Amino acid sequence: MEALMAVVIGIFFAVSVYLMLSKHIIRILLGVTILGNAVNLLIFTAGRIVHAVPPIIGEGNDVPNRITANPLPQALILTAIVISFSFFAFLLVLAFRAYQELGTDDTDEMRIAEPENEPVPPLGY
Template sequence: MEAWFALLVGIFFSVAVYLMLSKFIIRVLLGVAVLGNAVNLLIFTGGRLTRDVPPVMPEGADALAAPAANALPQALILTAIVISFSFFAFLLVLSWRAYSDLATDNTDEMRVAEPVDEPVPPLGY
């Protein structure tokens, strides 16, 4: 079962890299979302995928009696979902603002759309 998840994680990572190398912002946003899901699935797979034994230790025991799923990666995934959603929302608003100002989602055309006659603002060190 874990081999299938490893293959799925590899597919997610390759699709995410392919989408993030695009010159269109929407594809880059989709690549970031797929990358977040790939990382979450990787962390989940690393925490073992067993449903036979719950990760509960009996009273007075120092360790689990049998191999069980680790609860820490599952807790980390919940945190990562919230962080990746907020990061995706920020990138979505940023790309919407860039599209509304420059009227394009192509990054090559965005470079051309920058005003060249305005002076460069000074660095405020």
């Protein structure tokens, strides 16, 4: 199961890098989101994937009797999901406002921060 997850994580990383190298803001945002999901899967896989063995210690034992899933990576992933969703929502609103102001989502065209018809203010303050 870990080998399959490693392949899926590798595909997620490759797709996210490909999307983040795009010129369009929406593709970049989707790449960042997929990168966050790839990191979450990586942390989850590092915490062992074991079926039907909860991390519960029986009475009279100091440690579990057999290999169990680690609950710490699962708790970290839940926190990371909430943070990444709020980060994505903020970036989506930021990209939308940039599109409204500049009229494009192409990053090469966004480099021109000032409209062509707007007068340049004098340098002396």
